Amino acid sequence: MLRRNFLNLCRAAGLGLAAPIGMDSILRGDEAKKAETAGYPGPYYVVFNASGGWDTTYLMDPKGVEGINRLYQQGEILTAGSHRFAPTANHIEKGMSNENFFAKYGNELRTLNGLDLSVNNHTPCARYMATGKLDSTNFPTFPALVAACHGADAPLAFLTFGNYSATGNLVPMSRVPYLQSLNLLAKADFVEGNERAPYHDPFVSDRIEKALQEQFDARVSSIRLPRVERSQSMLYSAQVNSKALQRVVPFIPKQQAGERLAQQADIALASFKAGVCISANLSIGQFDSHNNNDTDQMKLIPEFLAGIDYVLKRAADLQIREKLVVVIQSEMGRTPTYNNGNGKDHWSINSIMFLGPGIGGNRVIGATDEKQQLTPVDAKTLTTNDQAGVRIRPEHIHDALRRLAGIAEHPFSKQFPLLVPDGEGLSELWAG
């Protein structure tokens, strides 16, 4: 059966699922086989998440007025190209300061301030930021969607280390908690991963795989319950595609990194490089600074930025830096005022940053005022417009992300429409 027919059949049955890699090789001949050997070629998508709600005024949307920030005043705000940012170098003990981050990446970085979440609770905000849809629990997150559209047949198509990770039933999510787990998974056919001790003689393994494939092929035309059909396809894909994990082995660092994001990044980057992964959620928590906001944020933001820096440097080492699309986000902002515990509570106005291929850098879109209220934006020109602008919300961002990733017209995307009103699409969001 042709792959396309197979997928159409699945879709007709309302199934979002992966086709096994093996089918490609059968159907597209040697050329396809070569491409498969290299795996998914990119671009790769990384969503960095500051879980709990970051204080945007200590990062990319500085204020220094109205008592919003106790660590600096308006006059101390720094700039790097078009970016304005809070000074943090003198307030942090370790990690990466804003000064260093914006100096290093400002030219590539696109920032959007004044993102309206409409609500201010963790769960709905996290869901909204991750999917672009507030009032549905069925929508896939962007990394899950892009993985499904670009390569659900990759064995670790969508890796997640936290954050809201719904898949819309389009692609399985993978959790790989430790780097060395990859070694274990990559050598499934050998006793305790020892390549000199295969479980079966090669011809036995071949026979087993062939029998499984024959069984799968025989079932395609049979009448089954939708859940049975979907799960059998998922299972077969998972097992066949797992063989491709062997490609990860050369890229697994010998030592595990010490920092939280770096540990996650090593797993994701090795998987990207091996072509077995399309997207990853990298996440660190504890940003929910209801108490001692400044202390917490000055510890966590530098750790977060250092993690991003690590990924970009390591991606350069692996020569996939130019293929990395990076989204930097948190599920909410924090209030413009301090509470009695020197903390800040939830705030529904947020910011987000991007960099990567197709994204013009050194630009800031949108704004908030001195009370941290957002200023609407003209959807076409992307300039602020109090009277006729729109309140940019996550659906606008996701609509643009889908276009950036070339999946806006994909049937999976159509299955989960964002319903951005006509004239509100941010068609120039990525322009240089």
Add this chain to the structure above:
Amino acid sequence: MTAQILGAVFCLIFVADTITAQQTSAQQISAQSIPGCLFEDRLFEDEVWAKVGERTCLRCHNEKGEAAESAFRLLKPDSIGSSDRTWLARNKTAFEVMAKSMEGDESRLLLKASGKLDHGGGEVLKADSTGLKILQRFVRRLNGQDAEQAVDDVYSASEAAAFFKGLTMLSPNQRLRRITLSLAGRLPTTAELDEVRQNGDAAVAAILERVFQEDAFYERLKEGFNDIFLTVGIEDNAETLLSYHHFEKTRLWYQHWDFSNLPEAERERAGWKLADVYRDALLQEPLRMIEYIVRNNRPFTEIATADYIMVSPHTARGYGIYDSIKDQFKNPADPFEYIPAKLSALTGRDGKTQESATGLYPHAGFLSMFHYLRRYPSTETNRNRLRARMFYQHFLGIDIMQLAPRSTDASAVAAKYEIPTMQAPDCVVCHRTIDPVSSIFQDFDFEGHVIPRKDGWYKDMFQAGFDGEDMPPSERWRAPQWLAERTVKDPRFAVAMVEHVYYILFGRKTLQSPDDIDDPLFAARRRAYLAQRKLIESTAREFAASGFNLKTVFRSLIASYCYRIDGLQAVAMNPDRAAELDDIGIVRLLSPEQLERKLKAIFGKEWGRLNGETKILYGGIDSVSITERNSDPSGAMGAIQGILANDVACYHVARDFRRETPERLLFSTIEPSVVPGDDMSNQRIRQTIVSLYQRLLGQELASDDPEIERTYLLFTGILSDANAQGRFEPRESYFCGGREEFRTEDPLYTIRAWRGVVTYLLRQHAFLYE
């Protein structure tokens, strides 16, 4: 209530005084005027009601909603399973009255929905929206202007009744295997199979009662409920569940344990072990309460109302009550023997004893249990709202955060009002429900200890209460009990408990009402939802009628079509039917724990590797940060399935052949000397494959079934390939042939070929899924 919580921003609020006097409200329509049982207006039921009325209007226009004072007041369904559909007829009349009421040339129904005429809920249906078009069509039809009406508007009872048509069911034998594996972690015994052969479903029901007596059932029960409550997910040492303030002198009792009978070199290690066992025993207490209630056929309402906790000898020492109850233990040396016990009112380090009219700690099942309150901690700004949220989710089946209402400008609202949660309508709609329950827990600190806030409870939030009823101040000392008493009387409690059992049996949550009214398959998805709701609600009624015996829920769901459906008759499916059946059938990926139990049931030994890191890799949970199981296998999980199949076959095949023939679990009808060739040998090989399918996969196939044929060809193909090598090692590999324990000769390669067959079978859907 869900709608009540979620709907204010969207709701359709009619102001009472804008309705003219001669109009008739829904409440005034006689039930006899339109016999509910004969209701057959498909346009109204499937379109107006399903897509607009129930989803939008009812949120506020109900007895307790924001628009309760409106003349346009709608009725909630009595029950999905009820045949009395008077409520629907009344609602239709209310819609008709409003639709016929005109303001100029336009129907007030359409004007209100569009946000005009001072509609309190504002614009709930946008121009060009599907919802408004449905109402427009409804109005046109009422005015005799709709030519589309006719056949498709007429409700087809025969169509509705055909939901389960064309589906095949498990045989009693297969159902028995599903039950014993799923609930008791074992295969059916020969005697049980005989019993079922003779008495069919009646025997299955009788065996289920015996399964309820097995310890393994309670292991599964506890595991399932931990997936829901997650109470073992305490990150800190478990003894910190007991506050320093109240249990300072007892909670660390293990540090003073007398190990003088042990050599000095062993004492430190023994101390560590004792602490570990104690902590484990503490963590188990909530789930042990569930076991105690169900095992003893006590009302499951005790999960909220129990005036006791469960303690073991170890944990009783932590609470400081061991000496007073030690005689009640059958074996005081068993750290995991649990009995019910009551704590006295807690006395703190300052010598003050908590207020209590009874002199006892006011136990209220999970609601006053330190574990539950610690698992869902609070903060100075959260103010127990997480606890309230989890209360609604766990005890009433309502996920408050699932569909949060959108505010036009949440930041502006927050800035405009001094106390937004009490003053801003956008916020009040949820907080009026959440905050009274949050305030119930006001005497518990962030960590769940009974330590009231020094500055008193917050004044700037709704005070303690539930469902519109304020809690009298005199009840504060027993606030969780006050809440529990009302909770278990709420009809939603029984439904929520049924949904929990559904999750345990089916591995997924119940369906939610479809939310995309523009989906062409909306009607089909709604039919699926309603069919399942009918089961859930009828089971909830049985549950309540049984005195809340949770076993009733297991019995009812296991006896249902939904649990028994196995497949589909050979009929073509159109997209509507496919959507209806999308969630039908159990078809769940076995969890790491279930897979280990299944391996033990079949092979007599767990694999023992689906734990720790591998458990997480295989989609398991740690109850702390990873709390949802993977429902679909990733490539990583596919790799683990490969390792499992290889490794389990490697360990067991040669070993099984070493046993005396009658004692073998896998190969009791064949020897390694049998190779393909003559008919008898071929038949023996086929029969062995048939028996492997039966044991490993629970499938009873004929020896000429295509699946058996494929496996036969795998076996013979491996032997053929081996012989084609010219020469092969005449002995099974070191790792699979016994390692240091024994050596396995395999001169014909048959043992390795059978190992290939077992590997193949362990990678099957029928093995890895339930």
